[in-house]
Structures are given as C-alpha cells and as structure tokens.
Amino acid sequence: MPRSESAPLPLRSAAETRTVEIVFPDHSNHLGTLFGGQALAWMDKAAFIAASRHARCTVVTARSERIDFRAAVSTGALVELVARVVSTGRTSMEVEVEMHCEDLHSGHAHLATRGRFTMVALDDAGRPAPVPALPG
Structure with a gap:
C-alpha cells in the first residue's frame, strides 16, 4: 500500500539527527579553516x-556548554x-552534538568538535512545555 503523503517519514530514532554541510571559503578564516562560530x-x-523531532513542538536553545574543538576543519571538507537527545527533564532536553570532518578526496573522516546543548520546549504562548521522556 502506498504511503500517505502526509504520513511522517520513518526514522531510525526521532531523538537523533544527522545533517551534512560543506565548508566553503566564506565559512573559513584567514588560515583556511572553519570559523568556530560557524x-x-x-x-x-x-x-x-533533534530536539524539535523529539518534542514535536517549538524549541529554543537555553545553553551551550563544553564545546571541545578537537581538530581544525579545512575549506572544502564535508562535515x-x-x-x-541524551536526556530529558520536565521541559528541557540535553542534546549532544558531534561534528565529524571528512576529506572529499580520500574519504578520511575524524571527530572535529563535540558539544552539549540544552534545549527548552515551548507551547504556543511561548511558555515552557512538557517534553516526552526518552524511550527505554
């Protein structure tokens, strides 16, 4: 049976998200490496x-902490x-993010940066809203 156009996409886990970017020159500093702010x-x-998928509502960043820049990322690399989402509170979620760097020519990849973000769910009035607990 064909999937309805409005049915949600199947996910491995609603609590995990993967995105890919490429480092262009306008993302880089004078050394040819990715700006930390980017x-x-x-x-x-x-x-x-990741937090929006887990909570299925509006979320905002409340805090970023423990950002470890382990390796420089060169212009032209994929990240x-x-x-x-690694833990949940009543209205907040802790999200760990890893940024892996991949050389397009060799395929060599390594962990470049890791950090933790606290995201807060909001209701339609902009007030903190309950979030579901993680499964298991």
Missing part, C-alpha cells in the same frame, strides 16, 4: 532539529553533524 551555528541547528 561550527557552533551548525551544531546549534542540529541540536534544534557531518550527529545530534542526539
């Missing part, structure tokens, strides 16, 4: 998507961001 923006966006 990395944080991409990580925050991935955390937002894959993996964001996972």
Whole structure:
C-alpha cells in the first residue's frame, strides 16, 4: 500500500539527527579553516532539529556548554553533524552534538568538535512545555 503523503517519514530514532554541510571559503578564516562560530551555528541547528523531532513542538536553545574543538576543519571538507537527545527533564532536553570532518578526496573522516546543548520546549504562548521522556 502506498504511503500517505502526509504520513511522517520513518526514522531510525526521532531523538537523533544527522545533517551534512560543506565548508566553503566564506565559512573559513584567514588560515583556511572553519570559523568556530560557524561550527557552533551548525551544531546549534542540529541540536534544534533533534530536539524539535523529539518534542514535536517549538524549541529554543537555553545553553551551550563544553564545546571541545578537537581538530581544525579545512575549506572544502564535508562535515557531518550527529545530534542526539541524551536526556530529558520536565521541559528541557540535553542534546549532544558531534561534528565529524571528512576529506572529499580520500574519504578520511575524524571527530572535529563535540558539544552539549540544552534545549527548552515551548507551547504556543511561548511558555515552557512538557517534553516526552526518552524511550527505554
């Protein structure tokens, strides 16, 4: 039977999101490596998507913490961001985000940056809203 056009896409886990970006020159500093602020923006966006999928409502960033820049990311590299909701509170979610760097020519990939974001769910009036617990 064909899937309805309005049915949600099947996901491995609603609590995990993967996105891919490419580092263009306008994302880079004078050394030809990714600006830290751009990395944080991409990580925050991935955390937002993972938390939104989990809570199925509007979410906002309340905090970013423990951002570890482990390796520089060169212009022309692909970055894959993996964001996972790792814990939930009454109205908040902790989202861990890893940014992996991949050389397009060699295929070599490594962890470049890791961080944690606290996202808060909001109701239609902009007040904190309950979030579902993680399964299991």
